[in-house]
Structure formats: C-alpha cells, structure tokens
Amino acid sequence: MNTKIAGLAKELKKLFGFSTFKGQQEEIIQTLLDGNDVFVLMPTGGGKSLCYQLPALISEGTAIVVSPLIALMKNQVDAVNGLSSTEGIAHVLNSSLNKTQTKQVFDDIKAGTTKLLYVAPESLIKEEYLDFLKEVKISFVAIDEAHCISEWGHDFRPEYRNLKLIIDKIADVPVIALTATATPKVQDDIQKTLGMANAVVFKESFNRPNLFYEVRPKINVDKEIVKFINRNKGKSGIVYCLSRRKVEEFAQLLQVNGINALPYHAGLDQKTRVANQDKFLMEECDVIVATIAFGMGIDKPDVRFVIHYDIPKSLESYYQETGRAGRDGGEGHCLAFYDPKDIEKLEKFLAQKPVSEREIGLQLLNEVVGYAETSMSRRQYILYYFGEQFDPEKGLGAKMCDNSVDPPKLKDVSKELKLVLTLVKDLEEKFKTKDLISVIVGKENPVTKSYKLESTKHFGIGKKETENFWKSIIRQATVQNFLAKDIETYGVLKITEKGQNVIDGKDKNSFLIAEDREYDLQQQKADSE
C-alpha cells in the first residue's frame, strides 16, 4: 500500500469536517499508509477510530476492522455511513445478517464501494467469509480494542488469540492495532501475539490531568455517597457497584433520598436498560448506579463524578471506569471506597478459578490494594502502572488527588516489618495472614491450637497493637514484595528475596505506612455517630 498521500489535512476536512488532527493522528495515518504495521496506545476519547477510518476511506480496496462488540460496530458503521452520500461505504459482517443482506455486503465489496468492513473475530473464522475475503482487495486490517488478546488486559477474549493466523490467510497487508490499555505487560502480549514486534508504536500519555483521585475507607458508605451527591446536586455522575443486587438497592436508596438516580446492569431487560441509559445521556437522570456493564462506548462529555462503591478488580478497570468522568476537560471527581474485606472477598472468588487466571487475578488485585493504600500521588501510581513516569510536584494535574492535597501522616514500622518477616520464617512459611495475626496478638484459633503455636516464643509478641494494624503491615509488605502469597495454596505467605534482605539486616531502608489506615477506630467512631 505504498501510496504516499499528500494533503491528509485536506482529506480530514473534506471527509470528517475537522480542521486539525488530534494528537498523533496524522503521523499514525501516514505511517500506516506507508505500508508499516502500526500499534496505537491512546486513552479513550483520544480519537483512535479516525486513525483507521480516514486511511480506509482514501485507500484502494476494503479495510477489515476487527472489533469485539456488535453494538459498538453498528454505531461506528452508522457514523461512517453518515459521512458520505455513498451507500454501503461501511458494513458489518456477522451472523445477524440474512442471506440477502450478506450478498449485498459481498456485492458492495466486490464493486469497490465498501471501504470499511467491521467484523467480530468469531465471524472472521467462518469459511464462507474467509473464502470470499481472500479473493477481494483488502487495504489493511485494523484490530480495535487489541487488549482483548491479552489475559492481562481487562477484557480478555479467547477469539482474539488466533487473529494473526486468520489475517495471514486473508491477505498480506499492514495491520494497525489499537487499544486504550497500556500496561507494559499487555503491550508486550499484543505485539507478540499479533507478530508485530517491528510495528511502529505510537503511545500517547494516559494522564488525565483534570481528574481528581480520592480513596476513602468504606465506612458509612451509603451516607457518605448521599452526602457527596447532594453536594454535587444536579451534576451527572456514575456509581459503580460490584453486584446487580447492590445496584438495585443503592439506586433505590438514592431515590428515597431525593436523588434522581436509575439502575443499570445486564440483568435488567433490554428496554429498561436502553431507557435508563438514554435518560442519563439526555440529562433526565443525574446519577446512574451500575455494574461495569455500563459505560463501554458511552460518550457523555460532562460526567462530573465516578464513585466506586466497591473497589474494582484491577487498576486497569479503575482507570477505564473513572476515565468516563470529565471527558470535556472539565472537573471530574473519582472517588473509591476501600475496605480490605472486599479484597478478601475477591480473593476468595478467585480461589475457585483455574490456576493461570487466579494468578493473574491476584496480581492485578494486589495493584489495586497498592493504589488504595499508597501514600504517594495517586496519579503517579496509576501512570507508573501504565509504564509512564510522572513528576508528582510539577506534572500536569500534580495536586489533583487526596494524598497530594492532604498528605497522610507516615509512620515508621520497620521494626514491625522485621518482626512479621522473622515470624513467617521461623514458622517455616506455612501459614496464612489470619493465623499469623492470631499468633502475633496471642489469640487462639483451631490452626494455632493444632500446630501448638501457643507455646512458641512469638505468641502474643505484638499484642500491644490491633489486629488491623498487623493486617495492614502484612498487606503493605505483600504489595511491596517483601512477602508473597503462595499461588497453589492461595494465601500461605512466603518470604521473598527482598524480605530475606530485611531479615538479614542487609536492607536498612525505612518501611513507612500511612497512618490513617486504622479502620477499626474509624468504624467505632462511625458506629457511635
């Protein structure tokens, strides 16, 4: 496709009506038109679609666009068809089409009318489609939502795994892969699986400087959220809950409190779901209470807050979900409620999964704990996770998080860390957090009894502090990789090399934790209110 096309800006104006390219769009398009494989990592709203739509419209032949969701494909096809007076310039090809419709699509492609053909990966493997596509002129292949290839992404789809093989069968053309997920692990997976090691990579910053990040302990959460929303009366917002039941209950609770809220989850019938979503988009409803089923492809620019009633399963999902706030560049408050008990529930849930899924799930969860409990700039934490350096003093959006505005007091708990690590070692790395804590505070339980731990020198060694204090130390030590949870027996704590260095006195760094993590005290205070 070595057709170097000058005047891309002119085409942009003519076809899309925009006067300038956004970010690196022009370079991306030119690189693809020059015949290279291209890999685009750009946050949601960055303008990824145009990076393949424009070159498709001006190239000879049809571009195949692989996309995971039929609903999103339809929106895109309608949008592209709206750009031109030529009918059938974009088509969807999938099993929902009847024979006549499929024939129409094939005819339009053969006639050279169709410039963009949207297909789901599971449709692409159909013999009938493959045989046809092999025979026609394909300009290039675009793989949208490319993170679906990776088990480390937030939306793994096994059908994406074989894409490389299928594409190779169809044509030898450039491939452009696009995603809004940019963790180094996912990026590596995508490039390897698609055989795109030599692709030209374009990565835009994932920093969203207008978003304010905050984490609060999950205490009196209903009241706290009602208070928050009342202070932001009339503004648009989303509250994410983990379960459908919670979504319904909480939407009702908000309604009872005079808040204009509606529920959204995949268990509601299609009509209600669409109606509720539309009301939110049309400003007839202020707050949508939803499971993560809500949001994909929703482009409401003035969402002012995204609240997580329950902590999400990965930092990646958190970034995507909070990313729906402040798309217009205006204020966007991202508030998450954190309770270590929720993490334990999610861990238990993962324990029933196959080993590889469990291992990945636990590591992703560990990052969430790290984020929730960190005392550093939350923006810095998130961007680091995406492989991006951020200066917490001078970077864009530097003061936009709770930890930066009101830094938590830090406490030096190096001695306590060493105590825990030594204990784990002395007890031969056989126990889980709960039992280790029982030993530390000197509380008998069936495990301590059966192993006769009451008679060890460690029993009750840390009884001056609360159980929650020790839990927090162990969690932080795990997040910071002094301890590792065994995958097989999930939960048994092992000493890492880093942890061994502390025991041996080789690591003399201070181990600091944020002081305001005393959930017990806060809970008591809340209960007495």
Ligand code: ADP
């Ligand atoms: P993404 O797929 O990266 O989430 P989209 O492709 O949906 O982003 O684009 C986000 C928005 O930006 C859309 O409303 C789109 O019309 C708009 N957009 C894309 N490119 C440009 C441009 N060059 N100038 C102005 N607006 C643009």
